[in-house]
Amino acid sequence: MRVRYSYLPQQFERSEEILAGIRAHLKTCQFTLGPEVAQFERGFAELIGARHAVGVANGTDALMLSLRVLGIGHGDEVITSASTFVATIGAIHAVGARPVLVDVRPDFTIDPARIEAAVTPRTRAIIPVHLTGDVSEMDAILGIAQRRGLAVVEDACQAITATYRGRSAGTMGALGAFSLHPLKNLNVWGDGGVIVTNDATLDERLRLLRNHGLKNRDEIEVLGYNSRLDSIQAVVGNWLLPQVPSITDRRIANAARYDNAFARLEGDITLPPRRPETRRVFHLYQVYARDRDRLHQHLLEQGVDAKIHYPIPLHLQRGLAHLGYKAGDFPEAERQSTFVITLPVDQHLREEEISYTIDVVKEFYRSR
Ligand SMILES: Cc1ncc(COP(=O)(O)O)c(C=O)c1O
Structure with missing residues (x-):
């Protein structure tokens, strides 16, 4: 698929x-x-x-x-x-x-x-x-x-x-x-x-x-x-x-499907904190993944177009060098650039596409 x-x-x-x-x-x-x-x-x-x-x-x-x-x-x-x-x-x-x-x-x-x-x-x-x-x-x-x-x-x-x-x-x-x-x-x-x-x-x-x-x-x-x-x-x-309201509801529902499935992959996939005071509209669906780059490769090989937002933290980009920041200045942003992966979450995703994506992630960690 x-x-x-x-x-x-x-x-x-x-x-x-x-x-x-x-x-x-x-x-x-x-x-x-x-x-x-x-x-x-x-x-x-x-x-x-x-x-x-x-x-x-x-x-x-x-x-x-x-x-x-x-x-x-x-x-x-x-x-x-x-x-x-x-x-x-x-x-x-x-x-x-x-x-x-x-x-x-x-x-x-x-x-x-x-x-x-x-x-x-x-x-x-x-x-x-x-x-x-x-x-x-x-x-x-x-x-x-x-x-x-x-x-x-x-x-x-x-x-x-x-x-x-x-x-x-x-x-x-x-x-x-x-x-x-x-x-x-x-x-x-x-x-x-x-x-x-x-x-x-x-x-x-x-x-x-x-x-x-x-x-x-x-x-x-x-x-x-x-x-x-x-x-x-x-x-x-x-x-x-x-x-917009129906688009948003669909994205929230898709994210909930992922959240429920990934809650069982503790240690491999970590969800970002889901604060009760916010209603998240999931422009992006992002999680922390152990062995992120290999998981990304595996998803791509299995046909899931996952993305990395963003592999190089801003403060380490050449175009921002004049700001004078260096590696280690923003440890959390750096950690995220290493571990965060983005999965498709849009309103047009079909149920079987979400299930398939979840299965590919599960299978990746099962086989390791
Ligand atoms: C967080 C954030 N700020 C600003 C922008 C800039 O928007 P635009 O691409 O419409 O200029 C974007 C999107 O591209 C964004 O994601």
């Missing part, structure tokens, strides 16, 4: 409705900031339970513009997780600030107990990353931010509709950044991103920043960027938005 990782052909199999929406859009020719974008923003804000949602070009820009709207730039430091997708660090770098990394916990989120030691007089913000679709320990993080006068921007790119103590990921800090990249739970036909906030002033300023700072056709209020969500991508997003 082959268990593929990418489910995009199935996801967009029934593309007629989307294409009809795009054809209708073609007649209007409002390719930038058309009514579809405003419709998507309203739907997204409602889904997340935020007052405002601003469509932007991608998730990286959603983070970058969030920092920019808070006035963060040269000479400032921004604390974030040592284990994230590089875009979080790239967004901090893009506004001219210095990324300061903090090690993670076994659940892949930033360790709040280590944040305070990383705060300096230059620190302006914390970006907790809700990696894999789990939510960072927000009460502790918001407490530190309040005590030290720091802003919180949530990197919720992997965590659409995840919750922490009943609150939606992305709505607890000043701003929350989401990605609509084809690999995300809510995915469009290219790049896209969204910023959510409950602050009307930030919303207004973000709308200027994403569109060259133009107040109207002739007046420039502030120097901004070209970072608009394309109208065509909003058509795709509008089609998918109502499906």
